[in-house]
Amino acid sequence: MxxxxxxxxxxxxxxxxxxxxxxxxxxxxxxxxxxxxxxxxxxxxxxxxxxxxxxxxxxxxxxxxxxxxxxxxxxxxxxxxxxxxxxxxxxxxxxxxxxxxxxxxxxxxxxxxxEFETNLRRERQLEGIAQAKVRGVYKGRKPTVDVAKVRELQAAGMGPTAIAEKLQIGRASVYRVLNTRTARRHNTDANSGNQKRSAAEIERDAKLGLID
Missing domain, CATH: 3.40.50.1390 (Resolvase, N-terminal catalytic domain)
Structure with a gap:
């Protein structure tokens, strides 16, 4: 012993x-x-x-x-x-x-x-978050992905895998940033196209005498 x-x-x-x-x-x-x-x-x-x-x-x-x-x-x-x-x-x-x-x-x-103290601490934390949300001051967890850096590296010609390795983040995070940017660009193009089509339609209707 x-x-x-x-x-x-x-x-x-x-x-x-x-x-x-x-x-x-x-x-x-x-x-x-x-x-x-x-x-x-x-x-x-x-x-x-x-x-x-x-x-x-x-x-x-x-x-x-x-x-x-x-x-x-x-x-x-x-x-x-x-x-x-x-x-x-x-x-x-x-x-x-x-x-x-x-x-x-x-x-x-x-x-x-x-264990009781841990549960109380968790409850106090949740209550604090709820109160902060009501006051509009809760910001949540800080983002861990540098969106600007991801886009900068993509513009420099780096692919998603290389970007993920360089920034030490998951490829899924890189794809989310790039896909969000692509979706916004498509929406902008679509809106621009809608505006152009609307102008063309107005001009056509005017020629046909459908509008003053």
């Missing part, structure tokens, strides 16, 4: 010392640390090493549960994986210890509150 520690900060300028000292004081024999965002488990190589290395009966210790995961989904996945391995999870600053019934219950409560 081995006690492993995991420390994490989000940015390179943050210090890991406080977490590492707390983990040493908690009896961790091996400590892995990394400076990477906790918004996802992707790219977190040190955590992956621990999860691969730990065995039945081992314990993983963190200072706080948000050092392990920043979303309820990731936390649940990690806890489920540790449980399948027979590894207990413990936090030094929170009453979390999945080897005990009370610790498991507290972890479950944290998950419920985190």
């Amino acid at each position: 081995t006690v492993f520690g995991y420390a994490r900060v989000s940015t390179a300028d943050q210090d890991l010392t406080v977490q590492q000292d707390a983990l040493k004081a908690a009896g961790c024999e091996t400590i892995r640390a990394e400076k990477v965002s906790g918004s996802t488990t992707k790219g977190r190589t040190e955590l992956a090493v621990l999860r691969d290395f730990m065995r039945n009966g081992d314990t993983l210790v963190v200072t706080r549960i948000d050092r392990l995961a920043r979303s309820i989904g990731d936390l649940q996945d990690i806890v489920r994986s540790l449980k399948e391995q027979g590894v207990a999870l413990r936090a030094t600053e929170q009453p979390i210890d999945t080897s005990t019934a009370a610790g498991k219950a507290f972890l479950d409560m944290l998950g419920v509150f985190a």
